[in-house]
Amino acid sequence: MNLVPNPRLFSFIGGRDGAWKVTGSRVIAGEGLPPVERIDVAPGDIAAPPWSDGWVLRGATSNERYVTRPEKDLLVAAQQGPARPPHALAVLIPIKKNDRWWGLTQDERRGIFEERSGHTRNGLELSPTITRRLHHCRDLSRPEPFDFVTWFELGLEDVTAFDLLLDRLRGSLEWTYVEREVEIRLQRS
Numbered sequence: 264m265n266l267v268p269n270p271r272l273f274s275f276i277g278g279r280d281g282a283w284k285v286t287g288s289r290v291i292a293g294e295g296l297p298p299v300e301r302i303d304v305a306p307g308d309i310a311a312p313p314w315s316d317g318w319v320l321r322g323a324t325s326n327e328r329y330v331t332r333p334e335k336d337l338l339v340a341a342q343q344g345p346a347r348p349p350h351a352l353a354v355l356i357p358i359k360k361n362d363r364w365w366g367l368t369q370d371e372r373r374g375i376f377e378e379r380s381g382h383t384r385n386g387l388e389l390s391p392t393i394t395r396r397l398h399h400c401r402d403l404s405r406p407e408p409f410d411f412v413t414w415f416e417l418g419l420e421d422v423t424a425f426d427l428l429l430d431r432l433r434g435s436l437e438w439t440y441v442e443r444e445v446e447i448r449l450q451r452s
């Protein structure tokens with residue numbers, strides 16, 4: 264049987280090669296990831312890294328779950344400024360939430376995510392124009408170590424606000440449901 268490849272699936276390959284050089288890495292919660300020199304982002308399912316000490320995280324982009332129409336309009340408008348040159352920096356943040364989170368209903372999760380934690384509100388206030396990509400990992404064909412792979416591309420001028428956003432998100436009620444999180448800072452080279 265020929266399976267059609269999922270065009271929304273991406274692999275994040277940690278190892279010795281790739282377009283992005285690791286400049287820093289830290290564990291925020293739970294178990295870390297083995298240190299790597301570089302990360303490559305490739306479409307599709309890369310089964311295993313070519314290096315014995317490397318790793319691959321996979322995730323697929325998807326429809327939105329929590330945004331309301333007014334929030335979506337604000338998010339789209341924020342991305343429509345003048346074109347910027349390709350960003351020099353990226354941050355890869357894989358995240359796993361706990362069973363308590365996944366046991367909640369959709370409306371309970373939305374209440375925590377936005378009404379009580381202001382995830383979108385804070386993101387729009389502090390880092391509206393950076394490139395943001397959310398990949399979901401729970402419904403892929405094989406088990407993945409994280410629930411989400413988040414990927415951000417930004418310029419040097421965006422770093423201070425982005426760091427403030429990270430502090431705010433990590434201090435929010437939503438983050439009390441995060442059981443594993445690793446932050447990897449990258450530079451295009």
Ligand code: HEM
Binds near residue numbers: 383
């Ligand atoms: C840069 C500004 C940011 C904006 C505007 C933003 C906005 C959003 C929005 C609108 C969603 C909901 C998508 C949906 O409806 O399904 C979302 C989900 C998510 N974001 Fe952010 N975000 C930002 C930064 C961040 C950062 C820095 C992190 C990681 C530290 C992060 C981690 C996540 C995760 C894990 C989800 C999925 C939550 C879930 O489905 O349980 N976001 N973000």
